[in-house]
Amino acid sequence: MEILMAFVIGILFMTATYLMLSKSLLRIIVGTGLLSHGAHLLILTMGGLKRGAAPILGGNAENYTDPLPQALILTAIVISFGVTAFFLVLAYRTYQELGTDNVEEMRGTEKDD
Amino acid sequence: MTNLIILPILIPLFTGVILIFLNKRITGQRVVATISSISTMIAAGLIVQKVRTDGIQFLNMSSWDAPFGITLVSDMFSALLVLTTSLISFVCLIYSFKSIGEEREKYYYYAVFNFLLVGVNGAFTTGDIFNLFVFFEVMLMSSYVLLVLGGTKIQLRESIKYLLVNVISSALFVIAVAYLYSVVGTLNMAHISSRINEISVNGMPGILTVIAVLFLIVFGLKGAIFPLYFWMPGSYYAPPTPVLALFGALLTKVGVYSITRTYTLFFYHDIEAFGILSILAILSIVFGVIGAIAYWDIKNIIIYNIIIAVGVILYGVSVMNIASISGAVYYLIHDMIIKAALFLLIGIVIKITGTSNLRNMSGLITRYPGLGWTFFIASLALAGIPPLSGFVGKLLIVQGGFEGESFIGGFITLMSSLLVLFSVMKIFINGFWGKDRIYSGEEKAPVKQLLIAPVILVVISAFYGIGTESILPYITQAAHTLINPNLYIDAVLKE
Numbered sequence: 271m272e273i274l275m276a277f278v279i280g281i282l283f284m285t286a287t288y289l290m291l292s293k294s295l296l297r298i299i300v301g302t303g304l305l306s307h308g309a310h311l312l313i314l315t316m317g318g319l320k321r322g323a324a325p326i327l328g329g330n331a332e333n334y335t336d337p338l339p340q341a342l343i344l345t346a347i348v349i350s351f352g353v354t355a356f357f358l359v360l361a362y363r364t365y366q367e368l369g370t371d372n373v374e375e376m377r378g379t380e381k382d383d
Numbered sequence: 384m385t386n387l388i389i390l391p392i393l394i395p396l397f398t399g400v401i402l403i404f405l406n407k408r409i410t411g412q413r414v415v416a417t418i419s420s421i422s423t424m425i426a427a428g429l430i431v432q433k434v435r436t437d438g439i440q441f442l443n444m445s446s447w448d449a450p451f452g453i454t455l456v457s458d459m460f461s462a463l464l465v466l467t468t469s470l471i472s473f474v475c476l477i478y479s480f481k482s483i484g485e486e487r488e489k490y491y492y493y494a495v496f497n498f499l500l501v502g503v504n505g506a507f508t509t510g511d512i513f514n515l516f517v518f519f520e521v522m523l524m525s526s527y528v529l530l531v532l533g534g535t536k537i538q539l540r541e542s543i544k545y546l547l548v549n550v551i552s553s554a555l556f557v558i559a560v561a562y563l564y565s566v567v568g569t570l571n572m573a574h575i576s577s578r579i580n581e582i583s584v585n586g587m588p589g590i591l592t593v594i595a596v597l598f599l600i601v602f603g604l605k606g607a608i609f610p611l612y613f614w615m616p617g618s619y620y621a622p623p624t625p626v627l628a629l630f631g632a633l634l635t636k637v638g639v640y641s642i643t644r645t646y647t648l649f650f651y652h653d654i655e656a657f658g659i660l661s662i663l664a665i666l667s668i669v670f671g672v673i674g675a676i677a678y679w680d681i682k683n684i685i686i687y688n689i690i691i692a693v694g695v696i697l698y699g700v701s702v703m704n705i706a707s708i709s710g711a712v713y714y715l716i717h718d719m720i721i722k723a724a725l726f727l728l729i730g731i732v733i734k735i736t737g738t739s740n741l742r743n744m745s746g747l748i749t750r751y752p753g754l755g756w757t758f759f760i761a762s763l764a765l766a767g768i769p770p771l772s773g774f775v776g777k778l779l780i781v782q783g784g785f786e787g788e789s790f791i792g793g794f795i796t797l798m799s800s801l802l803v804l805f806s807v808m809k810i811f812i813n814g815f816w817g818k819d820r821i822y823s824g825e826e827k828a829p830v831k832q833l834l835i836a837p838v839i840l841v842v843i844s845a846f847y848g849i850g851t852e853s854i855l856p857y858i859t860q861a862a863h864t865l866i867n868p869n870l871y872i873d874a875v876l877k878e
Contacts, residue, residue: 295543302550302551302554305554306550306554306557312558313557316561316564317564338570342570345513346516346557350553353524353550356524357550360527360531360539360542360543361543364540364543367536367539368536368539368540
């Protein structure tokens, strides 16, 4: 199972890198979204994919799952959700103001402002 | 256990929330922000005294015992940085009153300013590696808003790049934490350190070197070390002066703090990672110096000086003996104070002249002697002329470097001071000396009121240099904890 997850994460990272190297701002944002998905899956996989009961005291089960990676993912998802939302708004405002979503045209030096 | 150490996080947090509701009452916002800033400063001062008398302080959140819950830890290093942060934020706040403009004040400038402090103070205080990530995000999110607030073209354009760089580095941070968790199975920094110590008895496993380098990339992106500083000159160029001063003085230093913390606490076995750190630090100095000399734009000159300082501090950390670490701690605090002062000063210069190009200004000292001489003293302090504050830190770092038989690094650090002096004197000679000019828009600049803030910082910096004798015990205590990670581990875990 971990091997399969490793491939999934690898494909996510690969796609994210490809998208982030493109010139369109929207593709870049989708790329960052995929990158953070890959990172979140990585946390889950690195914690070990165990099957077991909920980690509650007195459950008397044989195995317990590790609650920590899940807590970490939850936090990380919320954060990346917020950042992505901000990024989209910023991209839209930038498009309105600069009239382009091509990052090649955002290459500027201080002099031309 | 003491609740005191959470105050520098809680006070700005609640202030930020209150300020959101006061958004249209500018005077009210200013009063609340000032009161909160002063009380944060008092709390930070109390923490420093407490740590001085009683040793490392910690707080287990919600009373979950140390390795299981989230722990806040205040050793001397982080206590001093929190104190410096609250001092600088207070000064930047006073400066903002006269320079940031009503529009930004109405649109939550002070609220976001306080949220930024939550992130910075939290990152300095936390004792949990994932919590460090969360506070980083709080800090970054506020910095995005501060960077883009105002919405001019250059701000929007640079914010996009800044945000993209930081989103990628945050993903790398999560990845690094995931790897670290898979190896040691814990997130508490003291616990991680003791477990790494256990598994490193027969030499450090290779995966830990990978994690060390990943952390170096993540924090290096924030702290702007050599190959990773590419985003900084562009992004820091965009925002208004008080924000620039905050970013230059605080944000990069959070990266430096995190590198110092993780390397001295987790990876002190790892000679290879320290070797990489040392090389990158020296290269940062070299490339920073090249940038600082090459530019004729005063903002860019000071921005490249940040990279030099980061290199000097991290070089001190990488040598890892008591003299060099004391020097690094001393120089870190010095640099936070003096960089904030310099950014605020060139902010005034830009306000008067309406340009940041050195070729379009001259003769400022005839009509603004106070500004000129404050800048002069600040630049001497930056270069490390005794008795000002830069001298002692650099002396200790160079001494540590030579003791650790790292002669090239020590020599480059020494030489860099000379070129730093040249880069800031270039501003002084071309901008302040020479023929007096008339600038359009000059009358509007409230120079006297603006000058209060940087003068406070320069005076503090002068006392920091002259009063080294009384400050050094604090610095040595901080360095002592950094050199002996067991002190940190024992304080957090054995109670």
